[in-house]
Amino acid sequence: MTVTPAPAGTPVLDGGELISTSPATGAEVGRFPVAGEAEVAAAVAAARDSAIWWRGLGYAGRRARLGAWRAMIATRSAELCELINHETGKPAADAQIEVLTTVEHLSWSARRAKKVLGPRRVPAGMIMPNQAATLEYEPLGVVGVIGPWNYPVLTPMGSIAYALAAGNAVVFKPSEYSPAVGQWLADRFAEAVPGPAVLQAVHGMGETGAALCRSGVGKISFTGSTRTGKQVMAACAETLTPVLMECGGKDVLIVDADADLTAAADAALWGGMANAGQTCVGVERVYALAPVYDKFVEVLTARAAQLTPEQVGVTTMPSQLDVIRRHIADALDRGGRAVFGGLESVRAPHADPVILVDVPEDAAAVQEETFGPTLTVAKVRDLDEAVHLANGTPYGLGATVFSKSRGMEIARRLRSGMVAINGIVSFAGVAALPFGGVGDSGFGRIHGDDGLREFSRAKSIARARFAPLVPILSFDRTAKTDALLGKLIRLRYGRK
Numbered sequence: 001m002t003v004t005p006a007p008a009g010t011p012v013l014d015g016g017e018l019i020s021t022s023p024a025t026g027a028e029v030g031r032f033p034v035a036g037e038a039e040v041a042a043a044v045a046a047a048r049d050s051a052i053w054w055r056g057l058g059y060a061g062r063r064a065r066l067g068a069w070r071a072m073i074a075t076r077s078a079e080l081c082e083l084i085n086h087e088t089g090k091p092a093a094d095a096q097i098e099v100l101t102t103v104e105h106l107s108w109s110a111r112r113a114k115k116v117l118g119p120r121r122v123p124a125g126m127i128m129p130n131q132a133a134t135l136e137y138e139p140l141g142v143v144g145v146i147g148p149w150n151y152p153v154l155t156p157m158g159s160i161a162y163a164l165a166a167g168n169a170v171v172f173k174p175s176e177y178s179p180a181v182g183q184w185l186a187d188r189f190a191e192a193v194p195g196p197a198v199l200q201a202v203h204g205m206g207e208t209g210a211a212l213c214r215s216g217v218g219k220i221s222f223t224g225s226t227r228t229g230k231q232v233m234a235a236c237a238e239t240l241t242p243v244l245m246e247c248g249g250k251d252v253l254i255v256d257a258d259a260d261l262t263a264a265a266d267a268a269l270w271g272g273m274a275n276a277g278q279t280c281v282g283v284e285r286v287y288a289l290a291p292v293y294d295k296f297v298e299v300l301t302a303r304a305a306q307l308t309p310e311q312v313g314v315t316t317m318p319s320q321l322d323v324i325r326r327h328i329a330d331a332l333d334r335g336g337r338a339v340f341g342g343l344e345s346v347r348a349p350h351a352d353p354v355i356l357v358d359v360p361e362d363a364a365a366v367q368e369e370t371f372g373p374t375l376t377v378a379k380v381r382d383l384d385e386a387v388h389l390a391n392g393t394p395y396g397l398g399a400t401v402f403s404k405s406r407g408m409e410i411a412r413r414l415r416s417g418m419v420a421i422n423g424i425v426s427f428a429g430v431a432a433l434p435f436g437g438v439g440d441s442g443f444g445r446i447h448g449d450d451g452l453r454e455f456s457r458a459k460s461i462a463r464a465r466f467a468p469l470v471p472i473l474s475f476d477r478t479a480k481t482d483a484l485l486g487k488l489i490r491l492r493y494g495r496k
């Protein structure tokens with residue numbers, strides 16, 4: 001019997017080790033011990049102890065230590081970019097943008113945490129005037145982070161940085177396609193922040209993630225496909241573990257009649273093809289208004305012809321090539337046309353850019369996440385049709401609008417968590433803006449103030465400053481008090 005070797009980039013289990021390989025060359029990138037249920041439980045138990053120390057440091061203590069970690073990542077960023085390139089095939093220059101965005105989030109969340117989560121007085125209101133009301137947010141304890149491989153630093157760090165800033169310890173399960181990058185982050189944390197293990201990485205396949213879901217952590221922050229997200233939620237339901245779901249997308253770009261077509265084409269191309277299309281908020285569908293459609297397609301295809309394979313990068317997960325091929329074949333079978341590339345562009349181990357037009361709206365290439373360097377472009381008669389079709393998939397992660405006069409109006413009508421106007425994925429680089437989706441793209445938010453609150457729970461404290469003038473929560477209440485309260489209800493709240 002002949003054994004077919006796994007394609008380059010496919011992780012391999014060897015005894016108790018996970019071997020990560022380069023998708024470009026097949027060379028071994030690293031070996032990591034596989035964590036089973038017992039090892040995951042041990043990591044979570046250790047994290048529970050570390051969480052007490054970490055929380056006790058307070059906001060200033062954590063900020064200083066997160067700053068040391070951030071500085072170490074920044075100083076050694078070239079090494080990290082090389083590793084990302086080696087393990088996932090992402091061009092090192094694109095990896096640098098990922099690292100830059102990550103250190104910005106790490107810096108912002110550490111600085112911002114006290115303001116958002118620290119104690120603050122809130123008005124006690126009319127019926128409890130004797131109370132001092134304090135709202136503060138406490139950490140959840142241990143947060144489990146399950147990450148994908150496509151942005152192996154930025155994506156998990158959107159949870160890790162914010163969870164740590166909020167005072168939690170973290171157990172991180174990187175994708176089996178990017179364990180070396182995940183371990184690098186944990187190792188640098190251990191160097192920059194000596195002491196208890198506040199950030200640990202555990203490795204393995206889906207079973208390791210499943211064990212983390214059942215380990216009794218305070219929350220699971222999951223980033224990955226919608227299909228796996230449902231499994232994660234089901235497992236977490238067994239222990240009533242809360243979940244944050246950052247799932248897939250089918251993001252749209254709308255080109256309005258007054259748009260800058262060169263800028264829109266550039267954004268569509270980068271959003272669709274960068275990182276070989278493996279971006280959760282990458283562009284997969286374009287709707288261009290009729291008056292500019294022909295010109296837009298012309299500019300887009302002309303620019304696509306200038307792209308080099310090095311700019312596009314490689315397909316990290318070899319099995320994804322089958323999905324890309326299926327979507328293109330289905331689109332062509334159903335009357336679509338390839339105006340750039342075609343079925344022949346998908347040739348293992350890579351997929352080259354493909355631009356499709358005239359694809360029916362119910363085709364897989366329009367409805368399902370392709371996660372490859374493909375774009376569908378459709379002509380729409382007006383803005384209403386553009387918005388209607390844009391909102392026509394079960395996903396709702398990010399979106400892009402190119403319009404000189406109606407950007408905000410269109411953005412507000414789109415069913416998505418984030419929108420970039422006259423830019424591309426710009427929202428991800430603004431630390432103060434929450435990031436997350438609706439529908440099949442998930443729920444909950446990383447980044448921004450909401451991202452900090454996501455890894456905390458509200459603690460409400462009402463402290464009596466003096467005895468109430470009218471005791472209403474007491475058996476000492478008199479008939480006169482009851483009459484007074486009845487009057488208050490009618491007078492204060494009875495008017496329209």
Ligand code: NDP
Binds near residue numbers: 207229
């Ligand atoms: P997967 O859903 O295949 O995997 C995500 C993570 O879940 C991996 O670490 C995986 O481990 C783990 N996992 C697999 N099975 C289980 C299980 N039963 N229980 C617990 N964990 C499990 O996604 P990909 O890694 O392929 O990532 C690509 C997807 O991620 C795309 O759909 C993309 O859109 C989405 N994504 C969403 C983002 C967002 O912010 N919304 C950002 C980035 C990506 P292993 O790899 O070992 O199987």
